[in-house]
Amino acid sequence: MLLKKTKKLEIQIDEFLDKVLNGGLVLKQGIKYYLNNQTEHFEESLKDIDKTENDADTLRRTIETKLYMHTLIPEQRGDVLGLLESTDKVLNSCKEVLFQFSVEKPAIPEEFSKEYIDLADTSVSAVECMIAAVRSYFSEFQMVRDNINKTLFFEKESDKLADKLKRDIFENKNLDLSGKMHIRYFVYHVDEIADAAEDVCDRLSIAVIKRYG
């Protein structure tokens, strides 16, 4: 009976992680649509990520209540809840970035499109690896380390790309300073998603040490 409830909860945790992963992919796609001026598709992505984020929030709350009600040993419970919450923050950041594109409509010159797409790709790769790390924390402990390392690698890559892109933006002769500063913020926002993924991995490393150290 209790084991059945546990199994159901496992499925819900998996679904939650699916949603975060999905959010990352939608973000990547949304940025591409924006840069390619495919407005309709971009708006669809926006709706999509909004719904995903709402669903994930509801799911997270259900999971948290259930965890408190009847499953985990409390000492682990805190770690798991913290992990899920920080994972949710990654999804929130993805949604936030896409909404900022929609609200502020930054005028990004075409020459920077590729760099923005690369940056989004790398940042979302960090999210993908982070999700894999969280999944392995739950069910395949030995893979946690590998996945954390991959996440950290992509986070660093994303930092490098962001740094280069910012330099390129400010070296550009055709943009005025306000334009440069505006599109610079979007570099910062996209890069921040990888940072959020890194934060999850930092938490994960501690949780692993606490559990198996």
Next chain:
Amino acid sequence: MIWFYLTSGLFLGWSVGANDMGNIFGSALSTKMLRFSAAAVLSSVFVVLGAMITGFGTTRTLGSLGDVNAIAGSFTVALSTALTVFLLIKRGLVVSVSQAIIGAIIGWNIFTSSPTDYRSLAQILVSWIMSPFLAGLFSFVYYYLLMQFLKRSKTHLLEIDYYMKAFAVFVIAFGAYSLGANNIANVVGVFVSSSPFSDISITSDIIISPAHQLFFLGAVSIVVGIYTYSRNTTETVGKRIFKLTPISSLASIFGASTVLFLFSSTTVEKLLNGIGLPSFPLVPVSITQAIVGAVIGIGFAKGGRYINYKILGKIGIGWIITPLASGIICLVLLFIMQNVFNREVYTALKFEINRPVIRQIEKWGVPTGNFTNIKDTAFESQQEFRGFLTKLGYDKEEYMFRIFKGAKVEYFHADSNYAKEKMNPNVFTQGQINSIKQMHNETFRHKWMLYERMKSLSDEWNDLPRIPQNEYLNKELEEKRETVCDMFRVK
């Protein structure tokens, strides 16, 4: 009055429930794997089962160290044990009832001039030293295996936690069972010989012996300790010793409980002997010390972190100071009980020296040259007999013990009806039963005389060759002979 005398033992039971049980479920409570109510019910049930099913082995060992034969004496021995533990714990030593009771029993032996069986004592001392080391070894192995399994397992974390809770329930039940089995001797062991109870027959087959009634009472006092006070101790224990992960604390309690179980289970003894291995002596050991050893074992498994070697020193000092202190306190209290309150703290035993007795003790390896010119003599008390032997030049306690054993006068009257009524053919062999029938109406003045007669009538009363495989069988045979003795003893 009888109930008053039992109070000191019951108080010891209460302290086992209040303190030692806290060690067992403390970590499960502090990590909130179980609620107090669940842990208390679980441990209460298993502590009673452990005491009733497996409590005999360790009780017998205590009995062989010193046969406290008057209830006021038992009361004083238990009281001095309780006092010692109380005083030394206040001074921050890792002490236990198991160590204090030994000192108190030896104190009683000294006060009454009864000899101490050094073989039993040596077994007990070795067990004390072995127990924390073995607990360390077991918990090291358990922890290592558990971690390897968890690291390799592809089971979901939530399921692992579910199984972990189930494992915690098992560990607490096993720990409570082992504690009941191992430590019930500390609680009521000294009352067994002087027990005021008699058999209670439920049906003709189910008879509750006085010892079992005492075990039950003792176990109930442990349960009272669990319910009234263990919560307070679990809070300190859970945080003090176990600032460890739930897995390591479970492994350490499991390791310590295994040691207690090994030192109390006759079944394990039989199994080990069966495959030709020497068995563990059945001796009450300290769960607290075993757990400290176990935590150190976990420390090694984690690569030598968390190890506080000073605590080992404290345990070592406890091994010396605790029995010494309780021995001295017991001597003083026995003196007060006897001379101020005028209570009989021991029953005087009769002894006699004559040719057959001398021949018998010679068989047991005691040099009997000193008896050459001694006429047949009778003695009215332990003191008188010890004084006589000391004058003859016997100063070795080992010889003293054997001479006491051979010269002790008891009266036995063989009655073949008993053989029919009380000797269960499932327990005794036909040869054994027939030999008892042949002894009808014979009387004996010494236990060994009765034994010798039994052995002469049937070879099935004789010990098997002394090899590990036979150790347990010989013990069982000794118990059967003892049962016959009890049947024929004239009070």
